[in-house]
Amino acid sequence: MKAISHHVPDAMLAAYAAGSLPYPFALVIASHVSLCIECRAALEAHQGIGGALLESAETVAVSDGLKADILARLDAPYTPEPVHRRKGALPGPVMSALKGREPRWKSLGMGVRQDILHAGKEGSVRLLYIPPGQAVPDHSHNGLELTLVLQGSFSDATGRFGVGDLEIADEDLEHTPVADPGDACICLAATDAPLRFRAIVPRLLQPLFRI
Template identity: 70%
Template sequence: MSAITHHIPDSMIAAYASGNLPQPFAMVVASHISVCTECRAALGAHQTVGGALIEQSDEIAISADMKNNMMALLDEPVTPKPVYDAKGVYPGPVMQALKGKPPRWKSLGMGVKQSILAQEGSGSVRLLYIPAGQAVPDHSHNGLELTLVLQGSFSDETGRFARGDVEIGDTDLEHTPIADAGDPCICLAATDAPLRFNALIPRLLQPLFRI
Protein backbone atom coordinates (compact mmCIF):
# COMPACT_ATOMS: atom_id res chain seq x y z
CA MET A 1 0.00 0.00 0.00
CA SER A 2 1.29 3.48 -0.87
CA ALA A 3 2.11 5.92 1.93
CA ILE A 4 -0.93 7.46 3.59
CA THR A 5 -0.85 11.25 3.32
CA HIS A 6 -4.34 12.26 4.49
CA HIS A 7 -5.00 11.36 8.13
CA ILE A 8 -7.70 11.66 10.80
CA PRO A 9 -7.41 14.97 12.75
CA ASP A 10 -6.06 14.56 16.26
CA SER A 11 -9.21 16.07 17.80
CA MET A 12 -11.32 13.39 16.11
CA ILE A 13 -9.00 10.62 17.31
CA ALA A 14 -9.38 12.00 20.84
CA ALA A 15 -13.18 11.93 20.50
CA TYR A 16 -12.99 8.35 19.21
CA ALA A 17 -10.76 7.32 22.12
CA SER A 18 -13.21 8.76 24.64
CA GLY A 19 -16.23 7.13 22.98
CA ASN A 20 -17.76 10.47 21.98
CA LEU A 21 -17.67 10.05 18.20
CA PRO A 22 -20.98 9.21 16.42
CA GLN A 23 -21.06 5.63 15.17
CA PRO A 24 -20.89 6.37 11.41
CA PHE A 25 -17.70 8.41 11.88
CA ALA A 26 -16.35 5.92 14.43
CA MET A 27 -16.48 3.17 11.80
CA VAL A 28 -14.42 5.27 9.39
CA VAL A 29 -11.89 6.18 12.09
CA ALA A 30 -11.59 2.55 13.23
CA SER A 31 -11.10 1.40 9.63
CA HIS A 32 -8.44 4.05 8.98
CA ILE A 33 -6.60 3.25 12.21
CA SER A 34 -6.52 -0.43 11.23
CA VAL A 35 -4.33 0.43 8.21
CA CYS A 36 -2.48 3.55 9.46
CA THR A 37 0.37 3.13 11.95
CA GLU A 38 0.62 6.90 12.53
CA CYS A 39 -3.00 7.33 13.63
CA ARG A 40 -2.89 4.04 15.55
CA ALA A 41 0.00 5.44 17.58
CA ALA A 42 -1.95 8.67 18.18
CA LEU A 43 -4.91 6.63 19.43
CA GLY A 44 -2.63 4.74 21.81
CA ALA A 45 -1.31 8.04 23.18
CA HIS A 46 -4.83 9.34 23.83
CA GLN A 47 -5.83 6.08 25.51
CA THR A 48 -2.76 6.26 27.76
CA VAL A 49 -3.57 9.84 28.77
CA GLY A 50 -7.20 8.91 29.39
CA GLY A 51 -6.18 5.99 31.60
CA ALA A 52 -3.83 8.21 33.60
CA LEU A 53 -6.59 10.79 34.14
CA ILE A 54 -8.96 8.09 35.41
CA GLU A 55 -6.34 6.80 37.85
CA GLN A 56 -5.76 10.32 39.19
CA SER A 57 -9.44 11.21 39.55
CA ASP A 58 -11.14 11.23 42.94
CA GLU A 59 -13.17 8.24 44.01
CA ILE A 60 -16.94 8.69 43.92
CA ALA A 61 -19.04 6.88 46.51
CA ILE A 62 -22.03 4.92 45.20
CA SER A 63 -25.01 3.53 47.04
CA ALA A 64 -25.18 -0.11 48.09
CA ASP A 65 -28.15 -0.64 45.75
CA MET A 66 -26.22 0.69 42.76
CA LYS A 67 -23.26 -1.52 43.62
CA ASN A 68 -25.48 -4.59 43.94
CA ASN A 69 -27.17 -3.81 40.61
CA MET A 70 -23.81 -3.47 38.89
CA MET A 71 -22.55 -6.75 40.32
CA ALA A 72 -25.77 -8.47 39.25
CA LEU A 73 -25.26 -7.25 35.69
CA LEU A 74 -21.72 -8.67 35.72
CA ASP A 75 -23.10 -12.05 36.74
CA GLU A 76 -25.55 -12.22 33.82
CA PRO A 77 -24.48 -14.56 31.00
CA VAL A 78 -23.24 -12.79 27.89
CA THR A 79 -23.24 -14.28 24.41
CA PRO A 80 -20.23 -12.84 22.60
CA LYS A 81 -20.87 -11.39 19.17
CA PRO A 82 -18.92 -12.86 16.24
CA VAL A 83 -15.73 -10.98 15.41
CA TYR A 84 -14.83 -10.64 11.74
CA ASP A 85 -11.31 -10.00 10.47
CA ALA A 86 -10.29 -7.89 7.49
CA LYS A 87 -11.00 -9.53 4.15
CA GLY A 88 -9.72 -8.31 0.81
CA VAL A 89 -9.89 -4.51 0.69
CA TYR A 90 -12.38 -4.36 3.58
CA PRO A 91 -10.97 -3.64 7.08
CA GLY A 92 -12.24 -5.51 10.13
CA PRO A 93 -14.75 -2.79 11.18
CA VAL A 94 -16.33 -2.91 7.72
CA MET A 95 -16.50 -6.71 7.74
CA GLN A 96 -18.11 -6.43 11.19
CA ALA A 97 -20.84 -4.22 9.73
CA LEU A 98 -21.21 -6.63 6.80
CA LYS A 99 -21.37 -9.58 9.23
CA GLY A 100 -18.68 -11.31 7.24
CA LYS A 101 -20.62 -11.24 3.98
CA PRO A 102 -19.84 -9.45 0.69
CA PRO A 103 -21.42 -6.01 0.17
CA ARG A 104 -24.91 -5.92 -1.32
CA TRP A 105 -24.38 -3.37 -4.07
CA LYS A 106 -27.18 -1.25 -5.51
CA SER A 107 -26.70 0.73 -8.69
CA LEU A 108 -26.68 4.53 -8.64
CA GLY A 109 -26.19 4.76 -12.40
CA MET A 110 -23.17 5.14 -14.72
CA GLY A 111 -21.51 2.13 -13.08
CA VAL A 112 -21.48 3.74 -9.62
CA LYS A 113 -22.83 1.51 -6.84
CA GLN A 114 -23.42 1.78 -3.12
CA SER A 115 -24.01 -0.51 -0.16
CA ILE A 116 -25.56 1.16 2.90
CA LEU A 117 -24.05 -0.30 6.07
CA ALA A 118 -25.99 1.75 8.61
CA GLN A 119 -28.43 4.64 8.60
CA GLU A 120 -29.89 6.37 11.63
CA GLY A 121 -31.68 9.70 11.47
CA SER A 122 -29.78 11.99 9.12
CA GLY A 123 -26.49 10.10 9.57
CA SER A 124 -25.29 7.16 7.49
CA VAL A 125 -22.27 5.08 6.56
CA ARG A 126 -21.97 3.34 3.20
CA LEU A 127 -19.60 1.75 0.73
CA LEU A 128 -19.23 3.41 -2.67
CA TYR A 129 -17.95 1.70 -5.83
CA ILE A 130 -16.84 4.13 -8.55
CA PRO A 131 -15.43 2.86 -11.88
CA ALA A 132 -12.20 4.42 -13.14
CA GLY A 133 -12.83 7.76 -14.83
CA GLN A 134 -16.33 8.09 -13.40
CA ALA A 135 -17.29 11.11 -11.30
CA VAL A 136 -19.57 11.57 -8.31
CA PRO A 137 -21.90 14.49 -9.17
CA ASP A 138 -20.73 17.92 -8.05
CA HIS A 139 -21.91 18.51 -4.49
CA SER A 140 -21.36 20.34 -1.23
CA HIS A 141 -22.29 19.33 2.32
CA ASN A 142 -24.96 20.13 4.88
CA GLY A 143 -22.73 18.71 7.61
CA LEU A 144 -19.61 16.58 7.92
CA GLU A 145 -18.50 13.80 5.56
CA LEU A 146 -15.59 11.40 6.10
CA THR A 147 -14.46 9.37 3.09
CA LEU A 148 -11.87 6.60 3.45
CA VAL A 149 -10.38 5.04 0.31
CA LEU A 150 -10.27 1.23 0.48
CA GLN A 151 -9.22 0.52 -3.11
CA GLY A 152 -7.98 2.59 -6.03
CA SER A 153 -7.96 6.35 -5.70
CA PHE A 154 -9.90 9.50 -6.56
CA SER A 155 -9.07 13.12 -7.16
CA ASP A 156 -10.99 16.33 -6.63
CA GLU A 157 -10.41 20.03 -6.14
CA THR A 158 -8.43 19.43 -2.94
CA GLY A 159 -6.01 16.74 -4.19
CA ARG A 160 -5.61 13.00 -4.69
CA PHE A 161 -6.72 10.35 -2.21
CA ALA A 162 -5.40 6.77 -2.40
CA ARG A 163 -5.90 3.65 -0.26
CA GLY A 164 -5.90 4.54 3.43
CA ASP A 165 -6.36 8.27 2.84
CA VAL A 166 -9.30 10.10 4.42
CA GLU A 167 -10.97 13.18 2.97
CA ILE A 168 -12.91 15.37 5.38
CA GLY A 169 -15.68 17.41 3.79
CA ASP A 170 -17.57 20.12 5.63
CA THR A 171 -20.01 22.87 4.71
CA ASP A 172 -17.20 24.87 3.08
CA LEU A 173 -16.24 22.13 0.61
CA GLU A 174 -17.79 21.86 -2.85
CA HIS A 175 -16.19 19.20 -5.05
CA THR A 176 -16.53 16.69 -7.86
CA PRO A 177 -14.64 13.49 -6.92
CA ILE A 178 -13.42 11.53 -9.95
CA ALA A 179 -12.05 7.97 -9.74
CA ASP A 180 -8.52 7.79 -11.12
CA ALA A 181 -7.33 5.36 -13.79
CA GLY A 182 -6.69 1.81 -12.64
CA ASP A 183 -8.76 -0.23 -10.23
CA PRO A 184 -12.31 0.91 -9.44
CA CYS A 185 -12.34 3.21 -6.43
CA ILE A 186 -14.05 1.72 -3.38
CA CYS A 187 -14.67 4.10 -0.49
CA LEU A 188 -16.20 4.02 2.96
CA ALA A 189 -18.18 7.24 3.45
CA ALA A 190 -19.94 8.53 6.57
CA THR A 191 -22.15 11.61 6.81
CA ASP A 192 -24.23 13.28 9.51
CA ALA A 193 -26.46 15.15 7.05
CA PRO A 194 -27.62 14.75 3.43
CA LEU A 195 -25.33 16.02 0.67
CA ARG A 196 -26.21 19.13 -1.37
CA PHE A 197 -26.15 18.24 -5.07
CA ASN A 198 -25.96 21.11 -7.52
CA ALA A 199 -27.50 19.44 -10.58
CA LEU A 200 -31.25 18.83 -10.85
CA ILE A 201 -31.26 15.08 -11.59
CA PRO A 202 -29.09 14.08 -8.59
CA ARG A 203 -31.30 16.23 -6.37
CA LEU A 204 -34.43 14.49 -7.69
CA LEU A 205 -32.90 11.02 -7.15
CA GLN A 206 -31.44 11.83 -3.73
CA PRO A 207 -34.41 10.60 -1.65
CA LEU A 208 -34.41 7.30 -3.56
CA PHE A 209 -30.68 6.72 -3.04
CA ARG A 210 -30.73 7.99 0.58
CA ILE A 211 -27.49 9.92 0.20
Protein backbone atom coordinates in the same frame (compact mmCIF):
# COMPACT_ATOMS: atom_id res chain seq x y z
CA MET B 1 0.38 0.00 -0.17
CA LYS B 2 1.67 3.56 -0.68
CA ALA B 3 2.22 5.76 2.34
CA ILE B 4 -0.92 7.32 3.78
CA SER B 5 -0.79 11.12 3.55
CA HIS B 6 -4.27 12.22 4.71
CA HIS B 7 -4.89 11.46 8.38
CA VAL B 8 -7.46 11.93 11.15
CA PRO B 9 -7.25 15.38 12.82
CA ASP B 10 -6.07 15.10 16.41
CA ALA B 11 -9.28 16.56 17.88
CA MET B 12 -11.38 13.99 16.03
CA LEU B 13 -9.07 11.18 17.12
CA ALA B 14 -9.44 12.35 20.73
CA ALA B 15 -13.23 12.34 20.36
CA TYR B 16 -13.06 8.81 18.96
CA ALA B 17 -10.89 7.67 21.88
CA ALA B 18 -13.42 9.20 24.27
CA GLY B 19 -16.29 7.37 22.57
CA SER B 20 -18.11 10.58 21.68
CA LEU B 21 -18.29 10.21 17.88
CA PRO B 22 -21.55 9.00 16.29
CA TYR B 23 -21.37 5.47 14.90
CA PRO B 24 -21.00 6.38 11.18
CA PHE B 25 -17.95 8.56 11.86
CA ALA B 26 -16.56 6.13 14.44
CA LEU B 27 -16.68 3.30 11.87
CA VAL B 28 -14.68 5.36 9.36
CA ILE B 29 -12.10 6.36 11.99
CA ALA B 30 -11.76 2.76 13.23
CA SER B 31 -11.21 1.61 9.65
CA HIS B 32 -8.58 4.29 9.01
CA VAL B 33 -6.76 3.44 12.25
CA SER B 34 -6.68 -0.23 11.21
CA LEU B 35 -4.70 0.84 8.14
CA CYS B 36 -2.57 3.71 9.47
CA ILE B 37 0.37 3.16 11.82
CA GLU B 38 0.69 6.89 12.54
CA CYS B 39 -2.93 7.37 13.64
CA ARG B 40 -2.87 4.06 15.53
CA ALA B 41 0.02 5.35 17.64
CA ALA B 42 -1.74 8.67 18.21
CA LEU B 43 -4.90 6.84 19.28
CA GLU B 44 -2.95 4.73 21.77
CA ALA B 45 -1.52 7.96 23.21
CA HIS B 46 -5.02 9.39 23.66
CA GLN B 47 -6.17 6.16 25.29
CA GLY B 48 -3.17 6.27 27.61
CA ILE B 49 -4.05 9.83 28.64
CA GLY B 50 -7.60 8.70 29.33
CA GLY B 51 -6.34 5.89 31.54
CA ALA B 52 -4.08 8.27 33.46
CA LEU B 53 -6.96 10.67 34.04
CA LEU B 54 -9.10 7.87 35.40
CA GLU B 55 -6.34 6.80 37.77
CA SER B 56 -5.96 10.34 39.11
CA ALA B 57 -9.67 11.11 39.33
CA GLU B 58 -11.55 11.37 42.60
CA THR B 59 -12.46 7.94 43.94
CA VAL B 60 -16.03 6.81 43.36
CA ALA B 61 -17.92 3.95 44.92
CA VAL B 62 -17.05 1.09 42.57
CA SER B 63 -15.53 -2.28 43.33
CA ASP B 64 -11.77 -2.77 43.02
CA GLY B 65 -12.43 -5.48 40.47
CA LEU B 66 -14.45 -3.15 38.21
CA LYS B 67 -11.84 -0.40 38.38
CA ALA B 68 -9.04 -2.86 37.59
CA ASP B 69 -11.00 -4.21 34.62
CA ILE B 70 -11.62 -0.72 33.19
CA LEU B 71 -7.97 0.27 33.55
CA ALA B 72 -6.82 -3.01 32.02
CA ARG B 73 -9.01 -2.41 28.99
CA LEU B 74 -7.61 1.11 28.55
CA ASP B 75 -4.03 -0.14 28.89
CA ALA B 76 -4.50 -3.06 26.52
CA PRO B 77 -2.66 -2.60 23.19
CA TYR B 78 -4.77 -1.80 20.17
CA THR B 79 -4.43 -4.72 17.73
CA PRO B 80 -6.17 -3.99 14.42
CA GLU B 81 -5.52 -6.00 11.29
CA PRO B 82 -2.09 -5.66 9.65
CA VAL B 83 -1.46 -2.60 7.51
CA HIS B 84 -0.40 -4.72 4.52
CA ARG B 85 -3.59 -6.40 3.31
CA ARG B 86 -4.29 -8.60 0.34
CA LYS B 87 -5.79 -6.71 -2.57
CA GLY B 88 -9.56 -6.37 -2.35
CA ALA B 89 -9.74 -7.18 1.37
CA LEU B 90 -11.84 -4.89 3.55
CA PRO B 91 -10.67 -3.65 6.98
CA GLY B 92 -11.85 -5.53 10.05
CA PRO B 93 -14.25 -2.79 11.22
CA VAL B 94 -15.97 -2.80 7.82
CA MET B 95 -16.25 -6.59 7.84
CA SER B 96 -17.81 -6.36 11.30
CA ALA B 97 -20.34 -3.83 9.98
CA LEU B 98 -21.09 -6.18 7.07
CA LYS B 99 -21.48 -9.04 9.60
CA GLY B 100 -19.23 -11.20 7.42
CA ARG B 101 -21.31 -10.89 4.25
CA GLU B 102 -20.13 -9.59 0.88
CA PRO B 103 -21.24 -6.05 -0.08
CA ARG B 104 -24.74 -5.90 -1.58
CA TRP B 105 -24.16 -3.34 -4.29
CA LYS B 106 -27.09 -1.20 -5.48
CA SER B 107 -26.69 0.80 -8.69
CA LEU B 108 -26.62 4.60 -8.55
CA GLY B 109 -26.12 4.90 -12.31
CA MET B 110 -23.06 5.33 -14.56
CA GLY B 111 -21.46 2.28 -12.96
CA VAL B 112 -21.41 3.80 -9.48
CA ARG B 113 -22.79 1.50 -6.76
CA GLN B 114 -23.38 1.65 -3.03
CA ASP B 115 -24.12 -0.53 -0.03
CA ILE B 116 -25.63 1.37 2.92
CA LEU B 117 -24.18 -0.14 6.10
CA HIS B 118 -26.08 2.07 8.53
CA ALA B 119 -28.60 4.93 8.42
CA GLY B 120 -30.08 6.66 11.44
CA LYS B 121 -30.66 10.00 13.14
CA GLU B 122 -26.94 10.45 13.78
CA GLY B 123 -26.06 9.99 10.10
CA SER B 124 -25.28 7.28 7.58
CA VAL B 125 -22.30 5.26 6.41
CA ARG B 126 -21.98 3.39 3.12
CA LEU B 127 -19.56 1.65 0.82
CA LEU B 128 -19.20 3.30 -2.58
CA TYR B 129 -17.89 1.61 -5.74
CA ILE B 130 -16.75 4.05 -8.45
CA PRO B 131 -15.40 2.74 -11.80
CA PRO B 132 -12.09 4.14 -13.08
CA GLY B 133 -12.55 7.56 -14.67
CA GLN B 134 -16.10 7.95 -13.35
CA ALA B 135 -17.06 11.08 -11.40
CA VAL B 136 -19.39 11.46 -8.47
CA PRO B 137 -21.81 14.32 -9.30
CA ASP B 138 -20.66 17.76 -8.21
CA HIS B 139 -21.87 18.41 -4.67
CA SER B 140 -21.38 20.35 -1.46
CA HIS B 141 -22.39 19.45 2.08
CA ASN B 142 -25.01 20.29 4.67
CA GLY B 143 -22.76 18.89 7.38
CA LEU B 144 -19.63 16.77 7.61
CA GLU B 145 -18.55 13.99 5.25
CA LEU B 146 -15.71 11.55 5.95
CA THR B 147 -14.47 9.47 3.02
CA LEU B 148 -11.88 6.71 3.45
CA VAL B 149 -10.34 5.03 0.40
CA LEU B 150 -10.22 1.23 0.66
CA GLN B 151 -9.23 0.38 -2.93
CA GLY B 152 -7.97 2.41 -5.88
CA SER B 153 -7.92 6.19 -5.56
CA PHE B 154 -9.81 9.35 -6.43
CA SER B 155 -8.94 12.97 -7.04
CA ASP B 156 -10.78 16.24 -6.57
CA ALA B 157 -9.98 19.93 -6.14
CA THR B 158 -8.23 19.25 -2.82
CA GLY B 159 -5.82 16.59 -4.10
CA ARG B 160 -5.43 12.85 -4.62
CA PHE B 161 -6.58 10.23 -2.12
CA GLY B 162 -5.25 6.68 -2.20
CA VAL B 163 -5.78 3.59 -0.05
CA GLY B 164 -5.97 4.55 3.62
CA ASP B 165 -6.32 8.27 2.94
CA LEU B 166 -9.15 10.12 4.68
CA GLU B 167 -10.88 13.13 3.15
CA ILE B 168 -12.86 15.39 5.48
CA ALA B 169 -15.35 17.63 3.71
CA ASP B 170 -17.44 20.30 5.41
CA GLU B 171 -20.00 22.90 4.35
CA ASP B 172 -17.29 25.05 2.73
CA LEU B 173 -16.19 22.40 0.22
CA GLU B 174 -17.84 21.83 -3.14
CA HIS B 175 -16.15 19.12 -5.17
CA THR B 176 -16.46 16.52 -7.91
CA PRO B 177 -14.51 13.40 -6.90
CA VAL B 178 -13.25 11.38 -9.89
CA ALA B 179 -11.94 7.82 -9.62
CA ASP B 180 -8.39 7.61 -10.99
CA PRO B 181 -7.33 5.17 -13.73
CA GLY B 182 -6.52 1.63 -12.63
CA ASP B 183 -8.54 -0.24 -10.03
CA ALA B 184 -12.10 0.76 -9.32
CA CYS B 185 -12.27 3.08 -6.32
CA ILE B 186 -14.01 1.65 -3.25
CA CYS B 187 -14.64 4.10 -0.42
CA LEU B 188 -16.24 4.09 3.00
CA ALA B 189 -18.21 7.33 3.32
CA ALA B 190 -20.05 8.72 6.35
CA THR B 191 -22.25 11.80 6.54
CA ASP B 192 -24.30 13.46 9.27
CA ALA B 193 -26.55 15.36 6.84
CA PRO B 194 -27.71 14.99 3.21
CA LEU B 195 -25.39 16.19 0.45
CA ARG B 196 -26.22 19.24 -1.67
CA PHE B 197 -26.17 18.41 -5.40
CA ARG B 198 -25.96 21.12 -8.01
CA ALA B 199 -27.54 19.19 -10.92
CA ILE B 200 -31.28 18.52 -11.06
CA VAL B 201 -31.13 14.75 -11.74
CA PRO B 202 -29.06 13.87 -8.63
CA ARG B 203 -31.35 16.10 -6.55
CA LEU B 204 -34.43 14.24 -7.84
CA LEU B 205 -32.87 10.83 -7.16
CA GLN B 206 -31.44 11.81 -3.76
CA PRO B 207 -34.41 10.58 -1.65
CA LEU B 208 -34.36 7.23 -3.45
CA PHE B 209 -30.63 6.71 -2.94
CA ARG B 210 -30.65 8.15 0.61
CA ILE B 211 -27.50 10.19 0.03
